[in-house]
Amino acid sequence: MMKPTITYKEVKRPVDNMCANGHLCSEYYRRNGPHSPQEAMRFFSITGEGLPKGIYCEPCLVIANHLARVKEKK
């Protein structure tokens, strides 16, 4: 098993509320699906292969993690 190719650490909400993925971030995130309670959105600074550096919101981090795993399987 290879290690994930991206690393991340939790950071403060960006002042302009922009995710590095190019969208405005909402304040809350339903972490466990559409019917789960709203929780404060978390933000992460990501460094990884094939990803622009920057601060990503939590849902984008989940997607990036998933993509990194898919890439490793090839």
Ligand SMILES: [Zn+2]
């Ligand atoms: Zn995002």
